[in-house]
Each structure stands twice: as C-alpha cells, then as structure tokens.
Amino acid sequence: MPKQIIPHHSGFNLGRFVFHRVSLVILFTGILCSSLAMANASHFKPLVLFQGTVQQGSYLQVVDMGIQRFEEKTGIAVARIQVQPDHDIYLDTLEKVAKEGFSPIIVQESNAIPSFPELARRYPSTQFISLDVSYHVPNILGLTFNHAEGSYVIGYLSGLKTSSGKIGFIGGMDIPVINDFNCGFQLGVKDANPTATVESQYINNGAFSWEDVQGAKNIAKDMLDSDIDIIFPVAGYASLGVVDSVKQHGQGYSFGIDYDYSNEYPKTTLASLEKKADVAVYAALMQLKNGIWNGNQKQFGIKHGVIAISINKENPNLTNDDKQVIQQLLLQLKGKSSVISQKIDEACTHSL
Known part of the structure; x- marks a missing residue:
C-alpha cells in the first residue's frame, strides 16, 4: 500500500x-x-x-x-x-x-x-x-x-586524472535521461584524453535500480578489478554503492552525484555533480x-546555477592546474556562445 x-x-x-x-x-x-x-x-x-x-x-x-x-x-x-x-x-x-x-x-x-x-x-x-x-x-x-553540461566537466576531469586510461560509467537504468549524462561524460573524456576508453554499465533492476546499492557496488568492484581507475555513478541513492566500492578498493576515484560527497569521501571523490x-x-x-x-x-x-560542479578541495591529488582547468570550462559553459555548448547540443539529447 x-x-x-x-x-x-x-x-x-x-x-x-x-x-x-x-x-x-x-x-x-x-x-x-x-x-x-x-x-x-x-x-x-x-x-x-x-x-x-x-x-x-x-x-x-x-x-x-x-x-x-x-x-x-x-x-x-x-x-x-x-x-x-x-x-x-x-x-x-x-x-x-x-x-x-x-x-x-x-x-x-x-x-x-x-x-x-x-x-x-x-x-x-x-x-x-x-x-x-x-x-x-x-x-x-x-x-x-542539461545534465550533459555538468557531465562534460566530470568527464574532462576524468580524462585528466586517469592513470590506466580506462574509465567507467554506471547508470541506474538505460533510459534517455541517464544516457544524457553518459553522452556529456564521454565527450568530456575524449576532449581531455583522446586515447582513454569508457565502459558503460547499468544496474537495470527495474524501478528498484535507484536503491540497489549492492548491485551498484558489485558492478563497481568488477570495473575496478579490470583496471578501471575512475568511475562516474549516476544511479540515485544506489550511487553510494559505487563510491563505497572505490573507497574500499583503496585505489581509484569516483564522483558524487546530486549533492556534494566531499565530506563523506574526502580522499576518493574528485568532484560532485550537483543537480539542484x-x-x-x-x-x-x-x-x-x-x-x-x-x-x-x-x-x-x-x-x-541548478547544475553545478563542486571540486573536492580536500583531495590532495587534485592540483591547482586541475582546478583552474575546471573553472575555465565552467566559465565557458556559462557564456552565451560556447564551442563546448554547441558540441553538447549537437551530440546529446538533453532537451527531452
């Protein structure tokens, strides 16, 4: 009931x-x-x-x-x-x-x-x-x-920070709104690091996908075991399973989604995509x-200001150069005319 x-x-x-x-x-x-x-x-x-x-x-x-x-x-x-x-x-x-x-x-x-x-x-x-x-x-x-805008910045940072050249995306369900995140993310990765690869997986456990913390954790563990060193989760509450898996693994990085994860995961999150x-x-x-x-x-x-990127200031592996690059990207995306925005508009279906 x-x-x-x-x-x-x-x-x-x-x-x-x-x-x-x-x-x-x-x-x-x-x-x-x-x-x-x-x-x-x-x-x-x-x-x-x-x-x-x-x-x-x-x-x-x-x-x-x-x-x-x-x-x-x-x-x-x-x-x-x-x-x-x-x-x-x-x-x-x-x-x-x-x-x-x-x-x-x-x-x-x-x-x-x-x-x-x-x-x-x-x-x-x-x-x-x-x-x-x-x-x-x-x-x-x-x-x-416009999830793709924020995800582009997350993807760009992933491309800069990956050591293995292998990056992961974990979505809750294979539906247009989640694929909008994935589209922007992959564009950002490729612009920062053309040789990097992105593996995409989805929990796809029906309506329960967004709360399936264990399912997300299992996918993340498999990715980390296959030498993927950065994972971007877009799976609602289940995303906690991904960031927990990265923390327990001891190597690699993840991102917060919907709100800032920096306080809870100061060493393993690079940034958070806040959807206000x-x-x-x-x-x-x-x-x-x-x-x-x-x-x-x-x-x-x-x-x-509804889609926002919060850089994790507590993560020692983020350099000042990294932070400056991200700030420049955000300034471009806030402008009236941006090459990045045009690229995102052409590639991603954020106007659902």
Missing part, C-alpha cells in the same frame, strides 16, 4: 546540503498566463508522488528540499505519497490522486512511465509537474536539466500557485 504523509515540514538532516539561491526572475521571464493556469490558481492542492524512500543522500531528498522551502515560504502544505519501486503501482496511484482532485501533482518518476502523457490527457484540468522529461501535453510542465532539483521544484510550485503558465518546459543548466 502507498505510504501517505500529509503534511510534512521537516525530518531530514540537511547539514551536508548547501542551498544556493537562484533568481526566479531570470528563470521565469516573459510571463503569459493561460486560461488553464488561471482556472487552477484558485484550486491549488499540491501533491508529490515519490517512488521509493525519501532518505538522506537520495535524489528524492533534494526534490523534497524544494517542497519544504515552498511550504515554509507560503504556509501551504504539500501532500506527499511514497510508493514502493513498482511502475504499475506508481501509475495506479497517480490516477487515484488525479481523481481525488490534487493539482498540481509532481511526477517524480515520469521518465520511466511511457503511458504518463496519456493519463495526463484524461485529466485536462489537473496540472502535472514532470521531472526530467517534457511533453507536448497542455497540462504537463516539464522541468528538464530543489530550486526548479520550488520555482515551479511558486509559478503555478501564482496562476502562471508560460510554456510546457523549463530547462535548467550550469548558467542557472
């Missing part, structure tokens, strides 16, 4: 997260209010449907941080439902809450549910917020992220609360 929590205002230790304010004016300009938004402004009954457990160190916790900020700012409670990792249960629960009149509904697992757009069309007066995927459906607001979905979720909720609907997609990247 789904676990329902209504409302929720606290309960997590957010000490290792640093919230960065981003200007909502920059992210949401040129506002045009559609009749759909105006009709729903007075019927604002928000809910988030999580698949899996909202636990410390997970991507779901990052999403929940944005919801908590919205609640604190507005005094409006957001209903929360957690369901077990099962796509059918998730879809059934989504239909149930739509029938019950919740709107907007934050759909955290839309990227793995092909029939979600069809469901949304059956409830045209309900607003849905989709994470990671956008659709040509009038009542779905897609929040997408909390910023995007907060902005979307505020927009819909105010009756604003100005397009079906909002895309966030490095220039918005």
Whole structure:
C-alpha cells in the first residue's frame, strides 16, 4: 500500500546540503498566463508522488528540499505519497490522486512511465509537474536539466586524472535521461584524453535500480578489478554503492552525484555533480500557485546555477592546474556562445 504523509515540514538532516539561491526572475521571464493556469490558481492542492524512500543522500531528498522551502515560504502544505519501486503501482496511484482532485501533482518518476502523457490527457484540468522529461501535453510542465553540461566537466576531469586510461560509467537504468549524462561524460573524456576508453554499465533492476546499492557496488568492484581507475555513478541513492566500492578498493576515484560527497569521501571523490532539483521544484510550485503558465518546459543548466560542479578541495591529488582547468570550462559553459555548448547540443539529447 502507498505510504501517505500529509503534511510534512521537516525530518531530514540537511547539514551536508548547501542551498544556493537562484533568481526566479531570470528563470521565469516573459510571463503569459493561460486560461488553464488561471482556472487552477484558485484550486491549488499540491501533491508529490515519490517512488521509493525519501532518505538522506537520495535524489528524492533534494526534490523534497524544494517542497519544504515552498511550504515554509507560503504556509501551504504539500501532500506527499511514497510508493514502493513498482511502475504499475506508481501509475495506479497517480490516477487515484488525479481523481481525488490534487493539482498540481509532481511526477517524480515520469521518465520511466511511457503511458504518463496519456493519463495526463484524461485529466485536462489537473496540472502535472514532470521531472526530467517534457511533453507536448497542455497540462504537463516539464522541468528538464542539461545534465550533459555538468557531465562534460566530470568527464574532462576524468580524462585528466586517469592513470590506466580506462574509465567507467554506471547508470541506474538505460533510459534517455541517464544516457544524457553518459553522452556529456564521454565527450568530456575524449576532449581531455583522446586515447582513454569508457565502459558503460547499468544496474537495470527495474524501478528498484535507484536503491540497489549492492548491485551498484558489485558492478563497481568488477570495473575496478579490470583496471578501471575512475568511475562516474549516476544511479540515485544506489550511487553510494559505487563510491563505497572505490573507497574500499583503496585505489581509484569516483564522483558524487546530486549533492556534494566531499565530506563523506574526502580522499576518493574528485568532484560532485550537483543537480539542484530543489530550486526548479520550488520555482515551479511558486509559478503555478501564482496562476502562471508560460510554456510546457523549463530547462535548467550550469548558467542557472541548478547544475553545478563542486571540486573536492580536500583531495590532495587534485592540483591547482586541475582546478583552474575546471573553472575555465565552467566559465565557458556559462557564456552565451560556447564551442563546448554547441558540441553538447549537437551530440546529446538533453532537451527531452
């Protein structure tokens, strides 16, 4: 049975997260209010449907941080439902809450549910917020992220620091949003070190992939045993299995994902790709609360501060030259016109 929590205002230790304010004016300009938004402004009954457990160190916790900020700012409670990792249960629960009149509904697992757009069309007066995927459906607001930009920087650093010339990528599932990370990562590796190779593997354990710490750990161990010395995990909470495996192995490096892992793994992480979905979720909720609907997609990247790279300052194997190279890459990606950005746009499908 789904676990329902209504409302929720606290309960997590957010000490290792640093919230960065981003200007909502920059992210949401040129506002045009559609009749759909105006009709729903007075019927604002928000809910988030999580698949899996909202636990410390997970991507779901990052999403929940944005919801908590919205609640604190507005005094409006957001209903929360957690369901077990099962796509059918998730879809059934989504239909149930739509029938019950919740709107907007934050759909955290839309990227793995092909029939979600069809469901949304059956409830045209309900607003849905989709994470990671956008659709040509009038009542779905897609929040997408340029993962490939951040992954390019991670890949470039991997190419600089590998000793064996063998690098690994471990994804949760073989789906477009994860392959967007992989695409940017491989581009960065090749630009820094054309002779290096990248081996890609996926946990692919269905909806449980994102929590399968042991599965991720087993894949990482096999990679390390085959002389791969740097691994980039993009597997949600299961990524902890990769960084733990690297730490236990005693040689090689890994990266943090979604938040900064430097404090927990000071010697074995080189950097972390922070995906500040909390910023995007907060902005979307505020927009819909105010009756604003100005397009079906909002895309966030490095220039918005939502995709960020945190260099591990405690790792003694990162030189000043390494850090300067990364800072230069980030400056280029923040610019209006960048050769790197054009290359990423041509190769990677981050506009999902």
